[in-house]
Amino acid sequence: MDYIIQLIVSFFATAGIAIIFNVPRKVLLYCVFVGVIGWMIYFVLTEHGMDIVNASFYSSFVIAIVAHLYARRFKMPMIIFIVGGIIPLVPGGMAYNAMRNVVEDDYLQGLQYGLKAFLITGAIVMGLVFAEVFMQLIFRSVRTSKATFRKVYKK
């Protein structure tokens, strides 16, 4: 039941974000779809006891792969499809806790939360970059294998 509520809620939340950043109307639904997938992966992984940093990494990895496929299909920049997925993963809670602890003169605890927020940001970005490189390698190998196939076929 919890999963179904999260599914519906993340749909509307990412739709709102997509409207604010003015995603083209034609692909709005696909952008929201990427966001829902990313959030569900993150939610399921954290519910099963995985660390937030790892969960963010896997989630953004999948987001970037799906976004890449959509970008190829619609011939649009990949950034359009990433928005909906990335914004919910941003470590707003950690940054807030860091700020709150600093205000309350507990600098050590604040530093701890701040570093965690930094790590999560790094994990999200690493997920994106890894996925991009991964997809490039796959598409390159597909292209070269097609080319060799054509050569062999002609002979």
Add this chain to the structure above:
Amino acid sequence: MVLHEADNEFTLDCLLLAGRIMIESGAETYRVEDTMLRMAHSQNMLDAQCYATPTGIIFSLGKTQPTRIVSISNRITDLQKIALVNSVSRRLTSHMITLEEAYDELKSIQKTNYFLPTYIQVLAAALASGFFLIMFKGGWSDFPVAFLAGGVGFLVLVMINYLTKVKFFSEFTASLAIGYIAVFAVKCGYGVELDKIIISSVMPLVPGLLITNAVRDLMAGHFISGMAKGVEAFLTAFAIGAAIAVTLSF
């Protein structure tokens, strides 16, 4: 192929316009450079050189050709414009349209405002804030407060942006409004969890896309652009954090 001086100037105008719209709409710098060079190659300018940063573009058509600079002062995030410029450049490079048609299209893209009306955007921000609260495991009883705070925060952001054009100040004020609404709501008994209300209402202002872009630029080897965007994202985050700190210590 011999080209006349005037033709080159026109090509340069067209390319710089495309680059300018893309950077002003918040595209990654490496993508801007790539798009401009592709467009130049389609016009037989094979040794064109481009250097783009978030604050300006330097573009040269070749060794003996003219070079020009465009400086850019304000950037927002408008993904629709990026998509439109991208499609113009794709059609130009596949020779489906001529350079003149591309220039006319780019001009009209630059002039048009593709954003939805403000009240829809505010509504979207309010809804997103409310639903983010549920995503971060808040209770449904706090939904109205987060909805109100997120909507008012975004409205303040748009209004102050319109008045002053100083981005960090408008973000600071918007977060200040969010923080005060949340604190008062909790004090008057309309909200329960202050932390979750503030976190979810701030979500529409968070520079998530900016950070992503910054690191993707860094990874593509554009260190200056990456650092510049990273600093912009940090300043935005700092403005939000400082405003929330002010309301919390109140």
